[in-house]
Amino acid sequence: MPNSARGTNGHYAFNMEEDDLLLSSECTYLAYWSKRFGPVSAADYGSYDLTVLFKDGVQEVYTWQLSEATVVPVLNVTVAVNDDGSAHVTWVRNTSETYSYSESE
Numbered sequence: 031m032p033n034s035a036r037g038t039n040g041h042y043a044f045n046m047e048e049d050d051l052l053l054s055s056e057c058t059y060l061a062y063w064s065k066r067f068g069p070v071s072a073a074d075y076g077s078y079d080l081t082v083l084f085k086d087g088v089q090e091v092y093t094w095q096l097s098e099a100t101v102v103p104v105l106n107v108t109v110a111v112n113d114d115g116s117a118h119v120t121w122v123r124n125t126s127e128t129y130s131y132s133e134s135e
Contacts, residue, residue: 042067072098102127 080092104121111117 070096 102125
């Protein structure tokens with residue numbers, strides 16, 4: 031694997047106790063697990079397996095195909111901060127394709 035953050039030979043042992051992330055506020059409590067593997071390169075495309083081994087010995091395997099995608103950037107992003115501290119974000123999709131956008135760091 032070209033990215034050492036992906037582990038040895040593309041195998042990363044996810045630690046369910048230490049790799050967790052907690053997001054909480056007055057209204058929301060989200061515990062989830064996240065691992066950033068760095069930027070994607072062409073060699074990263076292909077089939078990936080997530081293997082979950084439970085304490086009782088039961089194992090589940092989930093497979094996902096990672097394919098290259100061209101993402102059209104949005105235009106005219108505007109943010110309106112409301113009096114209560116919430117924010118309303120709008121943008122122009124800049125394409126007729128059906129894409130889903132999410133926040134990134």
